[in-house]
Amino acid sequence: MKGRESGMPQEAYWASFFNTEAVIETMLGSTAESGNVVEFGCGYGTFTLAAARRNRGIVTALDIDPEMVATVKQKAQALAMPHIRAELRDFVGHGSGLSTGTQQHAMIFNLLHLEQPVALLQEAHRVLQAGGELSVMHWRSDIPTPRGPSLSIRPTPAQCRAWMTEAGFHSIEEVDLQTSCPFHFGLLAKR
Template sequence: MPHGNAHKGKVSYLESPERKKEFSPEQLLDLIRLRESDNVLDFGAGTGYFTIPAAKRVKGNVYAMDIDASMLGIIIEKSRKEQLENIVPVEGSIEALPVSESSIDVVIASLVLHEIQPLAPLLQQLKKVLKKDGYLICLELEPKGSSGKAPRITSEGMKLAMKEAGFHVKEIIFPSEALYLLVTQKAE
């Protein structure tokens, strides 16, 4: 059953202490200064690495979107344990985001945008769901050489894609040697 082992490997990486040590969800949430009233979309939520901590900080909804129903099951279980009632699990695809237009204050896309080809249509979808002046936060690995996996997008390449999609790049941060964080804002 290779699929089951791959799934366990993905979950163990997403939940690893090494990942938290490199760049914790609290560090990201501190950087973006969530407001208590914000609605957040965790795009490609995985096991809820950002979903759960964000839901503890806001009274608005935190939409945990993933294409993998088993990942959403993990988030639902965690939210029950934490007694969080503002998490909305959303199984969806990039072709039509199942979130209302202009309803989201902050989109968090962590280690997922490099998997989307072409990227421009998704960025337009994310822009539609964001409120005026909403933020799209992109966390990705800075490529070092080539690998057999989905090609990574450099920080410069991601900045360009964001600008072309109509986002203002407000800040770029390198929380570690391997990671970059782009803070972008919807431009009208």
């Protein structure tokens, strides 16, 4: 099942909100460059591509929307990045399909407002190897933002922390995204 309010606007408009490379440097900075990375809900691949520019491991991009998956596949091919693996997948209904403990980093960006956040976080926890990292980014609700899900379902950093803890993550830290995407907050956690 597609998460509520998880559709995407036009790509250029979406991209205008982020300094993508800076976000990835903040989020993946302590992830080994050889490690595998998974992005749950990759959309246009805004962050998948930046992660793949940094990391030489397999970068798995999962999305339920065929158009998004096709876009990421085309970009990976055009940019000669065979280590990007874009796959059509409903990870809410069917899990990620990834083997347990195979990933060094999992990214969940702009998606934790979906109906079952803890189940998704548990799936991220399952596929991460011991010591692997999770990064979460989402629209802030303490300032006006030009986009983002309804405030009634938009999680705060505190709410995300509680869900991440419930899913088994520890060492949860808020990261500073003020210069790379000021409408967002970011959290990093360890498996």
